Amino acid sequence: MVNKLVLEKYxxxxxxxxxELEEIIGSGGIENIEAAFDTSIxxxxxxxxxRGRVLGVIGNNVILDTGYxxxxxxxxxxxxxxEEVEVGADIEVMLESFEDDTGLIQISKRKADRIRGWExxxxxxxxxxxxxxxxxxxxxxxxxxxxxxxxFLPASQIDIKPPGEIAExxxxxxxxxxxxxxxxxxxxxxxRRKLIEEERNKQKREFLDSVEVGQVVKGEVKNIADFGAFIxxxxxxxxxxxxxxxxxxxxxxxxxxxxxxxxxxKILDIDxxxxxVSLGLKxxxxxxxxxxxxxxPIGSKIKGQVVNIMSYGAxxxxxxxxxxxxxxxxxxxxxxxxxxxxxxxxxxxxxxxxLNINKDKEEISLSLKQVEQNPWTNIEEKYPPGVTIKGKVRxxxxxxxxxxxxxxxxxxxxxxxxxxxxxxxxxxxxIKKGEMIEVKIxxxxxxxxxxxxxxxxxxxxxxxxxxxxxxxxxxxxxxxVTKMTDFGAFIxxSNGLExxxxxxEVSKEKIxxxxxxxxxxxxxxxxxxxxxxxxxxxxxxxxGIEGAPAPVEKSKANDEPAAEVEVTENAAPESADxxxxxxxxxxxxxxxxxxxxxx
Numbered sequence: 001m002v003n004k005l006v007l008e009k010y011x012x013x014x015x016x017x018x019x020e021l022e023e024i025i026g027s028g029g030i031e032n033i034e035a036a037f038d039t040s041i042x043x044x045x046x047x048x049x050x051r052g053r054v055l056g057v058i059g060n061n062v063i064l065d066t067g068y069x070x071x072x073x074x075x076x077x078x079x080x081x082x083e084e085v086e087v088g089a090d091i092e093v094m095l096e097s098f099e100d101d102t103g104l105i106q107i108s109k110r111k112a113d114r115i116r117g118w119e120x121x122x123x124x125x126x127x128x129x130x131x132x133x134x135x136x137x138x139x140x141x142x143x144x145x146x147x148x149x150x151x152f153l154p155a156s157q158i159d160i161k162p163p164g165e166i167a168e169x170x171x172x173x174x175x176x177x178x179x180x181x182x183x184x185x186x187x188x189x190x191x192r193r194k195l196i197e198e199e200r201n202k203q204k205r206e207f208l209d210s211v212e213v214g215q216v217v218k219g220e221v222k223n224i225a226d227f228g229a230f231i232x233x234x235x236x237x238x239x240x241x242x243x244x245x246x247x248x249x250x251x252x253x254x255x256x257x258x259x260x261x262x263x264x265x266k267i268l269d270i271d272x273x274x275x276x277v278s279l280g281l282k283x284x285x286x287x288x289x290x291x292x293x294x295x296x297p298i299g300s301k302i303k304g305q306v307v308n309i310m311s312y313g314a315x316x317x318x319x320x321x322x323x324x325x326x327x328x329x330x331x332x333x334x335x336x337x338x339x340x341x342x343x344x345x346x347x348x349x350x351x352x353x354x355l356n357i358n359k360d361k362e363e364i365s366l367s368l369k370q371v372e373q374n375p376w377t378n379i380e381e382k383y384p385p386g387v388t389i390k391g392k393v394r395x396x397x398x399x400x401x402x403x404x405x406x407x408x409x410x411x412x413x414x415x416x417x418x419x420x421x422x423x424x425x426x427x428x429x430x431i432k433k434g435e436m437i438e439v440k441i442x443x444x445x446x447x448x449x450x451x452x453x454x455x456x457x458x459x460x461x462x463x464x465x466x467x468x469x470x471x472x473x474x475x476x477x478x479x480x481v482t483k484m485t486d487f488g489a490f491i492x493x494s495n496g497l498e499x500x501x502x503x504x505e506v507s508k509e510k511i512x513x514x515x516x517x518x519x520x521x522x523x524x525x526x527x528x529x530x531x532x533x534x535x536x537x538x539x540x541x542x543x544g545i546e547g548a549p550a551p552v553e554k555s556k557a558n559d560e561p562a563a564e565v566e567v568t569e570n571a572a573p574e575s576a577d578x579x580x581x582x583x584x585x586x587x588x589x590x591x592x593x594x595x596x597x598x599x
Contacts, residue, residue, distance in 0.1 A: 046095055049112050054089045064093060064107065072107035079109065092116065117149035118186050125178055131190065132175045138167045145174060145190065157191035160200070203235020204275060213267050216284065221261040229253045231265060231279055238277035240265060245281045247288055247321025249307055256281075288321040289362050296322075296354050296364065301371060306348045314340045316350060316366055324364035326352060333369045333376065334408025334449075343368070375409055380444050382406075383451065387441045388458065393433050401427045403439055403453055411451035413439060420456045420463065421536075422496030423483075430455065463533045467497065471538065473528055476545065481522045484514055491526060491540055499538035501526065506542050517549050524548075 530539030
């Protein structure tokens with residue numbers, strides 16, 4: 001068989017060679033020579049491994065003589081080292097196909113190497129054996145490790161913990177255990193993790209046999225979770241719970257530790273059955289609660305920092321590991337506090353008094369308000385009844401006003417104590433929020449923490465002399481309608497003094513509706529028919545007054561029957577009397593004073 005590559009290289013035509021050869025050996029000589037050659041060469045099957053000799057290199061191909069009637073070619077890329085392609089060198093190749101269009105057989109060195117390598121590995125190793133090789137590349141699902149042939153290391157078997165980027169292992173040597181040998185598929189699966197686990201189990205047993213509870217050991221922070229940190233003790237991981245890191249308050253383990261830190265810890269417990277070790281960091285130092293009663297005796301004043309605030313109080317750090325609770329009820333003598341944050345904030349430095357210590361429960365009760373004297377202790381001496389003081393209007397309610405007479409102490413100015421003569425509907429008619437006013441102390445209740453105030457008591461009661469001297473029964477005076485009710489109308493005579501015009505005193509005729517006769521704001525000439533200084537009442541009448549308004553009849557469809565009221569001394573309800581009687585005022589105070597604490 002003619003090597004066509006050689007003919008092409010030297011630009012020789014095959015027909016010319018055959019013609020010259022025929023002239024030399026005669027007719028039929030070529031066929032006879034080929035027949036003789038065919039009987040002399042070996043018989044080869046596809047897939048057979050052949051030994052060949054390097055004849056030369058043409059381009060990117062290596063020419064080999066394998067003993068077949070034609071040469072074979074192997075791509076130069078299948079050779080790992082340049083010395084393997086020296087002319088005359090012997091190498092093994094696998095026969096892939098017989099002569100192709102080029103007249104050469106197709107052979108592969110790489111496949112021959114793999115077969116020989118596979119045979120070597122299978123003959124040398126079994127499942128469970130340990131092999132060492134270099135990671136050559138990353139493939140889907142894992143890495144290829146070269147141990148003479150490429151074997152598969154799954155990503156899940158690289159380490160005991162999930163690896164990051166497995167490509168970082170390329171170029172490194174790894175030692176693995178053979179998990180599976182598949183001779184049919186010629187695949188080998190190995191595990192590095194298995195070896196690591198076995199080594200750690202060995203170290204674990206050695207560690208557990210060599211330590212005891214209470215012993216201090218060294219380790220490395222391997223992982224951090226919300227509840228604690230895992231410490232590698234060499235073959236076994238111990239748990240350092242967040243509650244065992246510090247005698248003080250920490251929110252997260254990362255406040256004290258970082259992955260990779262070397263730490264010294266104390267062994268708190270060993271569970272040999274479950275292979276669990278509990279560790280402590282704070283136990284290396286003395287519990288500060290041991291001597292807490294000597295450091296912070298009850299009744300002593302201490303200084304600390306607010307470290308946490310809850311709805312029921314604030315926690316104050318006295319030192320690392322010791323915190324006390326200031327209950328919301330112990331924050332102020334006088335203020336009604338809705339939330340501790342109204343008084344303190346996290347980070348504030350505060351002074352407090354130690355109220356109680358429970359060493360077993362590790363609890364300390366503190367008080368902020370008891371650092372100072374209770375202002376209610378000497379309130380009666382400081383503000384005796386009858387004293388006139390100035391205060392700021394802090395809040396207005398329907399029944400009165402709260403006046404700040406001292407820091408944190410409010411007194412109640414009831415609506416009935418605002419005017420001797422005027423019927424006050426709302427405190428805003430007399431005073432405004434935020435203004436400074438003068439008031440008189442009426443009463444002080446230290447136990448209930450209440451102070452009663454008055455404005456009208458700053459002047460004499462006009463009903464004792466001024467009103468009786470100025471107004472007499474039978475006098476005709478001028479007035480203005482200020483308010484109307486079902487039973488009559490209130491008439492402003494002057495300076496807030498009001499009298500009652502009962503519906504029965506409006507006209508000699510029967511009045512069904514008062515608004516048919518008079519209206520609010522209307523000015524009237526009106527007669528005084530009754531004066532009762534003790535009851536603080538003035539009775540008025542329009543009967544017999546010249547020019548008095550007469551009833552105006554409306555359609556019956558709009559009229560409604562009006563109840564007749566007998567004209568007697570007590571005809572009008574108490575609430576209609578001028579001056580708001582003291583009996584009614586006292587009842588209003590009793591019902592409404594409960595709201596004082598909420599102001």
